[in-house]
Amino acid sequence: MSKSIILPIPKLFFQQKNFPELTSNLNSLAQVTKVESSSHESTLTLEITNTDAYNPIIDAISKWGYDIPTSTVKLGITGMTCASCVIHVESSISNLNGVINSNVNLATNQATITVINDVVSHADITSAVNDIGYGTINASELNRYESNSHSNSILFKSAISILATITIYILDFSNIQSIFSIPDLYVFLIIATPIQLWAGSYFYISAWKALKHYRSNMQTLIAIGTTTSYLYSLIITIIDSSTQNRVFFEASTAIIGIVLIGRYIEEQSKYKVSNA
Incomplete structure (x- = not known):
């Protein structure tokens, strides 16, 4: 199932002469089916087949002189009882635009999420988890919450x-x-x-x-x-x-x-x- 992702790119990046070559390289990636650029909105829109395409895309862009800023978010998940719950939570989070990777640990009730900065917010992740029937809490407060x-x-x-x-x-x-x-x-x-x-x-x-x-x-x-x-x-x-x-x-x-x-x-x- 294909997914559309939107990446923020500085306007100066679009003005480089070799920018068309970058888009061509992105199109050649196995997981990428379509690439569209908008200099007006300073974004790259890509159609990908799965979330595993994020890392190759980021690597390809970084080779052309721009490192997409990423960060890791830790979030406590409440209400999970089985492996099926883990799959649902991971799937819901991974489907968000800007989420590179999500890993949910049932034993600790904690999700570790790698995101692209300024693309997906903490509120977006919380909303996605809440919508499928689970709760969220700051990872630092999880132990106190459970006890x-x-x-x-x-x-x-x-x-x-x-x-x-x-x-x-x-x-x-x-x-x-x-x-x-x-x-x-x-x-x-x-x-x-x-x-x-x-x-x-x-x-x-x-x-x-x-x-x-x-x-x-x-x-x-x-x-x-x-x-x-x-x-x-x-x-x-x-x-x-x-x-x-x-x-x-x-x-x-x-x-x-x-x-x-x-x-x-x-x-x-x-x-x-x-x-x-």
């Missing part, structure tokens, strides 16, 4: 979800009609709904952002599974709250709680690895 409020929030949500699951199980095996004046299924619904919407929002937000880009991630699977279980139980409850049909409110709350506990343990492990 403090964010991880504590995940742990708190998981604890409440597990507590809700245990409560539903206990009430299900007891005669709750003698405790409450409403049918037992309504009690289960009241307990499960906040868990589904509050604790489950961790998965819904990420899944929705991925869906907007026609992608799925681990959070998508969890969101679909828990929502199906919750909605089925909700429909059964609305149709006939006195029915003996099995409902699965405790299944959705248990899945949310267990996965969040796993996520908390994973983040703590990454924190220890990055500080080892």
Whole structure:
């Protein structure tokens, strides 16, 4: 799949007699399919087949007396859970004009990005990552982020979800009609709904952002599974709250709680690895 990139070039560079030879040399590169220049805008526009073409292009231009300024950006990435997440983040960042190379490390939740100065900004990278369902944070603050409020929030949500699951199980095996004046299924619904919407929002937000880009991630699977279980139980409850049909409110709350506990343990492990 071809990609268009725009490189800033000083106007004096366009006035050199051998400038046409440079464009010819760029056209001859295997990864370059088209080269257009604009002296008015001081840019070179190239169609390339893949991002591996950046380094040969920069090298070719530098041989003609102009070094394209580059820099390395380190950015913390939050919300990644698997290798698929890494691929999505790297692809999203690499597709930005001006990004020469991007490498995302799942163990440390950190992206190392080589960019062309003044072509792509920190805000552009952050926006690209956020649009596909992941968060960003300064690399220097990543360890503090993973060890403090964010991880504590995940742990708190998981604890409440597990507590809700245990409560539903206990009430299900007891005669709750003698405790409450409403049918037992309504009690289960009241307990499960906040868990589904509050604790489950961790998965819904990420899944929705991925869906907007026609992608799925681990959070998508969890969101679909828990929502199906919750909605089925909700429909059964609305149709006939006195029915003996099995409902699965405790299944959705248990899945949310267990996965969040796993996520908390994973983040703590990454924190220890990055500080080892």
